[in-house]
Amino acid sequence: MCGTCGCHGGPGEGGGPGLAVPHAHPHDHDQVGESPSGAGETITLEQRVLGKNEELADRNRAWLARRSVVAVNLMSSPGAGKTTLLERTVRDLTGRDRPVAVIEGDQETALDAERIRRAGGSVVQVNTGAGCHLDAEMVEGALTALDPDTGSLVLVENVGNLVCPALFDLGERSRVVIISVTEGTDKPLKYPYMFAVADLVIINKVDLLPYVDFDPDQCVAYARSVNPGLRVLTLSATTGEGLDAWYEWLEGRA
Amino acid sequence: MHELSITQSIVDAVCEQAAGRPVRTVLVRVGILTAVVPDSLRFCFDLTTAGTVAEGAQLEIDQPPGTAHCRACEKDFALPDLVLLCPCGSADVAVTSGQELQIVSMRVG
Numbered sequence: 177m178c179g180t181c182g183c184h185g186g187p188g189e190g191g192g193p194g195l196a197v198p199h200a201h202p203h204d205h206d207q208v209g210e211s212p213s214g215a216g217e218t219i220t221l222e223q224r225v226l227g228k229n230e231e232l233a234d235r236n237r238a239w240l241a242r243r244s245v246v247a248v249n250l251m252s253s254p255g256a257g258k259t260t261l262l263e264r265t266v267r268d269l270t271g272r273d274r275p276v277a278v279i280e281g282d283q284e285t286a287l288d289a290e291r292i293r294r295a296g297g298s299v300v301q302v303n304t305g306a307g308c309h310l311d312a313e314m315v316e317g318a319l320t321a322l323d324p325d326t327g328s329l330v331l332v333e334n335v336g337n338l339v340c341p342a343l344f345d346l347g348e349r350s351r352v353v354i355i356s357v358t359e360g361t362d363k364p365l366k367y368p369y370m371f372a373v374a375d376l377v378i379i380n381k382v383d384l385l386p387y388v389d390f391d392p393d394q395c396v397a398y399a400r401s402v403n404p405g406l407r408v409l410t411l412s413a414t415t416g417e418g419l420d421a422w423y424e425w426l427e428g429r430a
Numbered sequence: 431m432h433e434l435s436i437t438q439s440i441v442d443a444v445c446e447q448a449a450g451r452p453v454r455t456v457l458v459r460v461g462i463l464t465a466v467v468p469d470s471l472r473f474c475f476d477l478t479t480a481g482t483v484a485e486g487a488q489l490e491i492d493q494p495p496g497t498a499h500c501r502a503c504e505k506d507f508a509l510p511d512l513v514l515l516c517p518c519g520s521a522d523v524a525v526t527s528g529q530e531l532q533i534v535s536m537r538v539g
Contacts, residue, residue, distance in 0.1 A: 219536050219538060222532060311435065365513070372512050
């Protein structure tokens with residue numbers, strides 16, 4: 177039916193249900209996707225909502241690959257120990273085979289970047305302001321500023337948040353979710369999207385296990401219920417327990 | 431509040447395609463397994479479209495349910511959340527719907 181006059185005809189035809197008498201057709205009936213319910217044109221898009229971010233992420237991935245740089249995206253809720261783990265990692269890995277650099281994402285302040293710099297790492301701070309996650313465009317800018325050496329490992333600390341960062345591909349090689357034993361055992365079920373996109377889960381602060389009722393086995397079972405192939409490491413960034421397995425895992429990303 | 435970035439992506443794409451014509455409705459498909467909240471999308475849509483050709487446009491949201499296919503028993507089943515477990519007990523399942531996040535169409539003019 178013609179959305180303008182209500183008739184069923186082609187150009188020149190009239191007398192449809194919208195008008196009782198034959199009438200002229202100054203408007204075009206051949207317009208693709210014309211709306212049946214009124215003036216206007218329906219345009220089919222069928223495009224991915226995050227298509228632009230995914231394009232930029234692919235560009236980052238290609239940029240990183242050209243330089244043989246491996247990027248790892250670290251995500252967790254605030255306070256799980258991302259920065260402490262990064263400080264320790266930078267201190268322990270600096271001077272080994274592979275240069276390490278860090279992109280720090282926070283809503284505000286350069287405090288974390290200063291911690292990494294003091295640990296000996298090259299670092300770029302990204303402040304997202306009101307934003308609750310890093311996206312591929314922010315990481316593109318940070319990579320340009322960081323200018324990592326060929327063959328580097330770039331550790332990206334996402335904004336502390338177990339929901340939003342899960343949806344945004346940054347162009348990274350792997351995604352790591354950190355949970356600490358002072359959090360709830362059931363966190364993988366409460367924030368399943370984050371655990372579903374992860375390649376590795378780190379259970380941090382295991383030195384505190386005697387003082388809390390966190391159940392690591394149950395937590396791993398919950399995490400694997402949304403992501404059966406998930407790898408898990410337990411460690412303490414403070415005492416150093418379990419860090420060798422983390423460094424081996426990082427080496428395996430190369 | 432990732433819905434704000436998501437809405438911004440939707441409005442950017444819509445305004446580009448509209449090429450100056452006023453946008454009346456936008457249809458998006460948001461599966462229930464995507465961690466995107468429709469009410470938040472609507473709230474952000476009104477904020478984000480202000481001052482653009484899509485100002486005042488109606489946002490229609492199609493929400494496909496979650497479904498999965500079990501590779502063990504070869505059956506399809508409803509998946510209300512991301513816990514990947516078939517009623518037969520197998521965790522060897524593939525999500526077949528519910529993860530859509532697409533701009534389907536829009537009406538302009």
